[in-house]
Amino acid sequence: MLVVDKLSEYDSFKSVYHENRDGEPFPSGLALRQIVDLCRSILFPGYFGNPMVDRRTIKYHIGVNVERLQALLEEQVLAGLCFGCTDEERSLADKKAESKQVVSVFVEFLPELRRVLMTDIEAAYYGDPAAKSFAEIILCYPAVRAISNHRIAHKLLEQGVPMIPRMISEMAHSETGIDIHPGATIGERFSIDHGTGVVIGETAIIGDNVKIYQGVTLGAKSFELDEFGNPVKDVPRHPILEDDVIVYANATILGRVTIGKGAVIGGNIWVTSDVEPGAKVVQSKVNR
Amino acid sequence: MLVVDKLSEYDSFKSVYHENRDGEPFPSGLALRQIVDLCRSILFPGYFGNPMVDRRTIKYHIGVNVERLQALLEEQVLAGLCFGCTDEERSLADKKAESKQVVSVFVEFLPELRRVLMTDIEAAYYGDPAAKSFAEIILCYPAVRAISNHRIAHKLLEQGVPMIPRMISEMAHSETGIDIHPGATIGERFSIDHGTGVVIGETAIIGDNVKIYQGVTLGAKSFELDEFGNPVKDVPRHPILEDDVIVYANATILGRVTIGKGAVIGGNIWVTSDVEPGAKVVQSKVNR
Amino acid sequence: MLVVDKLSEYDSFKSVYHENRDGEPFPSGLALRQIVDLCRSILFPGYFGNPMVDRRTIKYHIGVNVERLQALLEEQVLAGLCFGCTDEERSLADKKAESKQVVSVFVEFLPELRRVLMTDIEAAYYGDPAAKSFAEIILCYPAVRAISNHRIAHKLLEQGVPMIPRMISEMAHSETGIDIHPGATIGERFSIDHGTGVVIGETAIIGDNVKIYQGVTLGAKSFELDEFGNPVKDVPRHPILEDDVIVYANATILGRVTIGKGAVIGGNIWVTSDVEPGAKVVQSKVNR
Amino acid sequence: MLVVDKLSEYDSFKSVYHENRDGEPFPSGLALRQIVDLCRSILFPGYFGNPMVDRRTIKYHIGVNVERLQALLEEQVLAGLCFGCTDEERSLADKKAESKQVVSVFVEFLPELRRVLMTDIEAAYYGDPAAKSFAEIILCYPAVRAISNHRIAHKLLEQGVPMIPRMISEMAHSETGIDIHPGATIGERFSIDHGTGVVIGETAIIGDNVKIYQGVTLGAKSFELDEFGNPVKDVPRHPILEDDVIVYANATILGRVTIGKGAVIGGNIWVTSDVEPGAKVVQSKVNR
Amino acid sequence: MLVVDKLSEYDSFKSVYHENRDGEPFPSGLALRQIVDLCRSILFPGYFGNPMVDRRTIKYHIGVNVERLQALLEEQVLAGLCFGCTDEERSLADKKAESKQVVSVFVEFLPELRRVLMTDIEAAYYGDPAAKSFAEIILCYPAVRAISNHRIAHKLLEQGVPMIPRMISEMAHSETGIDIHPGATIGERFSIDHGTGVVIGETAIIGDNVKIYQGVTLGAKSFELDEFGNPVKDVPRHPILEDDVIVYANATILGRVTIGKGAVIGGNIWVTSDVEPGAKVVQSKVNR
């Protein structure tokens, strides 16, 4: 078939082609989903994973799950490291050693991750009259999934893993409509209500006890271009939300502005400058 | 491994742990998906489930699907009843009897459910110039899925089933971006266009022939705290939309306000007080 | 069971029933997912499908995938053609011949599709400081999935295939929260950032190098009814965005208005009239 | 790769190649397994298929299963008819009509098939002191599976279906080690104990109430060659076992011999001539 | 369809129908396969189940597998107990208690089961020049699978579990062609070479260090009928093989005979009387 020949010409595909080197693993959405599910089984026993777990047997379950998590995550971190290397500047053995080290740090972090997620769940419970129990929040609330994935992805990004953190965040984005860049820094007791349409940018910094509603954007206003016209990467360009801030539905906060401690941002508005601590910002009146 | 020991200490996991009692079923996302799919096969024969069904054999198909629906739903309702019981105040046999009763009422409701969903489909067809046929709406429109799941979940919640209705709603939320709390009361001929970002709160009441667009929130403005600082549950706090109301994209209506019969709420605005029947509310001018 | 009898009465189900004719295929979500995945494997070798593909073997892989794509797509196009025919005005053989013809045109279009998608990916890369590599965009960005599905669906709709294009678009809508009607006409170098809540209507026309953000609606303001009170179909009623337009988050543009070349539409606003080329439209000040 | 070129040369593969014509189904082991499982669900309700079936709902289950059986079997019979046609002497439509006719006869035969299989099960129960219940025989005895498959395959062969009957028999052969050619004619109350290694040839005729043990061969002694040196097909060349015959383990009976009513053939012997009714044939003494 | 009516008449199906009582589990081939696989994972770590298991983590793996084994086996033992009860003479709670007790005894038996199976593996290794390693025997030898299943099934039968032991034996029979009735009593260091066609009857007793080859039958010669013409169950009717006996390929030993310690039975012969300890029995000369 002629079209097969055309599609197989190097000039036709070279710019959209990834050449996987022999023996290197490939980032796998399926494996990442298993990794996140294993984290949830380990962190919330009895809610996720085997429901039979009891106090007598919990250690067996956690032991098996931690071991399996390590194996899967080492492979995926390695895939990320290989994928990120455009030339062969480092040996595979070297990258394998790094991925073992990254995963070892990640696994040590699990007890702290559980503690912090528990504060997020409490914040959701005490902040939502519709929430009937902690159980309902753990099992049903999309924000718990989005924040869990974020805290996992952020920890991996902190250690320099390419690609994989973003894939973990996008999994949550697809399921929940909540798009948190793995680079964002988020404090404890963080809650998102409903959540669809929330966007939190790469350099955003969020304090403790912050609550945001569906459709809120913490975005960038504009960005610099370098001498070649490319956007300059890694410049702080997203908002800082100090402790105890609330942002209501569909508000859009853009640029490296600071929303001061305890401020309240009303719904459907567009904020591009700093807001004082304790201030309340709302939309202008509507016409009838 | 030390971290396994840490993660297995009772103090570490007790607050995020669900102890499943022996012989009790567990809420299952997979089973709930099958339950919703069975409902769709029963309600819309030839569109969902076995496409071979014809007038000669339809009774066999519906008979088998209803029986399977009963079995699966009885187990999940029981799981919800058990999950909701924090102590063993009721016997398993008692909860089994209740779940049989709940499901029996639900199954009797199926013909009425089909009739009401048909009014929703008609409303979508007559309200959308892009809709080419009823078939397209049934097979493709996310709002049909969201409203179907809602009407199923609402019927179960009415009968006091914990947890399960919320899980059914969240399934639709994840797939469609439409978040309808199972407690919301919704009339006939209800349509949602596009739908991503729609939020309809627990105590919202929606009349007949209402249409809303993507990004619309029917939310709560604030909520009372009890003497312990916990939110008071079950207080009416979401809007009432009377018959024939239209709410355009990204509008946010908050609090126990009433939007009168036939009123039109424009897009991207924030409404926190009552709107007269027949009124039109729009955003203030924009600056250029 | 009495309820089975009720649900099986012709009067009860006739309006929500699809009678599949013997030997005709049925639209299948699973098959459409495989079709989209095959397109992605063919277009982006090494990223999707078999990661082992190398320059020596790429032709084998593309050859097998193109053949399988043809077979699956011919069946689904036929299913669409059969579904769209309410009476038996055309023979099955005739519809089979048409579906072969449609798919043949589609397959010839694949090299051009790859070229255009590459311009979209470049636009995303150069327009987003958070993007670390083309690879990250291809593997992770939801907009790439939404735009790919749109360009596939649009090509099939152009050739008159019923139902199937809409199903392909809705698959992307469900996964990404981006709802692009397959009828929309979209130029090269198109990018959507974050994307949840974006709605692009059936008759929208978008030029080259346009960028839109999450929550943007390009919708219809109102629509005509015919003498029977039904909406008149196929009337141009969605916006035209000329080249180089940017629309920020949660803006809503309604009706057959023209947003002139290079114009910038700010976030959270509602636009219902033409905007001059090069103009900037922003929200009125907010109250503090 | 050179070896790929070699393996793709027409001269290399033409003698081991099956060219499937467009639109023709292919014999499918998976479909045949489903067909046999559906037969078992229909014939032995509550043992196979849905265990929930009760007297109130059995008709729904059988109705759905019969419909599905018809659809699957029509496709496989058609596949057999197409496979058997080396040139295109008959139209596909003609073969489709024949496959519908064949399946219609087969479905009408199901009640009789159930009755006869019940006699086989009774024979197994009354002939085996180790059998604890009819249930154990139905669920566990390999002979029941082998004989069921045989009676299904034989009915299809009777109606001239190529290939498919043999595939059904081989499925049982693989699972049970019992190899009954679908051409063999077998009476009621037939039982095989243990069964591994049993071979019953194409033209064998077995009366009622016959019992054979593991390792028994009812084979051909030799066969004629035609003028081209090919074996002459369809010549009666396997034994006739009259009613009430018993053949013990590992006996080999070869050629068109008749084993008279009530005869008993001892184990581990080789019989190549007729045996009188009522006779007992045993191995000569062994040396110690 | 008329045939559906016929097949659904109670008179037509009553004798081949199993009526499952509400809430009772059903014997499941799939669950039994998982049970056997779990036993193998527990008994032979690193060979079956998770290959990652190491000395540091083995306890976690065994803990999880034992717990899962208990849960699955309790359900299947209960299914067997329910299946075996033709009337409701015992309460479900009573049968549940019994199944817990049976499984508890079974789990305590696992260390002994591992020890005995190890003697069987050693016997295979030292008795077969083709065996290259213990690993090859554990992973590849069908006899190991057949004997493992037997020792599991026999333990369950000893405790009075109906149906389930026979299903476990038949699974091995189907895979290996080795048919050992779960009632047979078998000593240590038992080996079967090749194995296809081996039959070992319900009341056979086999000492230590016995070896048999493919096609060997240890069967019954005839059986008593009771006053109603039914076979008398549970009468000893199969051979006793004392320690150190060897039986070569395709030999058939029938009836309650004793093959004395160290005796050797040659291939292809039929033995129906006792054999002295140390004797060698071979086939008479053949004619040329």
Next chain:
Amino acid sequence: MLVVDKLSEYDSFKSVYHENRDGEPFPSGLALRQIVDLCRSILFPGYFGNPMVDRRTIKYHIGVNVERLQALLEEQVLAGLCFGCTDEERSLADKKAESKQVVSVFVEFLPELRRVLMTDIEAAYYGDPAAKSFAEIILCYPAVRAISNHRIAHKLLEQGVPMIPRMISEMAHSETGIDIHPGATIGERFSIDHGTGVVIGETAIIGDNVKIYQGVTLGAKSFELDEFGNPVKDVPRHPILEDDVIVYANATILGRVTIGKGAVIGGNIWVTSDVEPGAKVVQSKVNR
């Protein structure tokens, strides 16, 4: 649980434990099944694998299948090499290089393998009056599967691969009841009729145009023990069958005897000494 502790003690499991080294693959039954299926797709296009393959596209299919076969087989050969090494005498890199070399030789052998298997199929067709077509033999005859697996396994064993060849042979043994040790040397035009119970030992040598029937054993009579009482491995101890030999059902030929060219061995007999070319050996008369 106490039993978990017992089962996890090193002394309890050390002799039945396989310690997999980090980064080494494990022999996988699933992968071997895929490997055999890929071989069959490559060798018999249109019969196995994708039935759509036609002369225009066959090269793509074979190209993709060969590449996948290489990848899977390299991993399994490596697994075999690792499994066979009890201490770490060779580096993983070294074993990887060997496995690449082994697979490269194997892939080059595929055209010859196809040619030889074709002679086996012809022999089956011309030797069986019940065979209706080559297609029936390729699709249904268990002997084709057993001989295919043998020829694959033998080629791998020739190159010194441990474990894997035996697993491939056992797969066929389990499905067909035909047990051919991968070490056996077998000429062209080899056929096995029915086949259940056939055993062909490790050092057997079979000429061209040999035919054997079900239940035939080509086994060892006895074997030497070394000074430690272990069987001496790799000693020739199985029969040699010269060209054109026929062996009828259930015959047992034991020891390093030679069955001369054209000899015929009758059924159910035990042969332990040489047979002259052209001789016919049959069972002695039976008593009546």
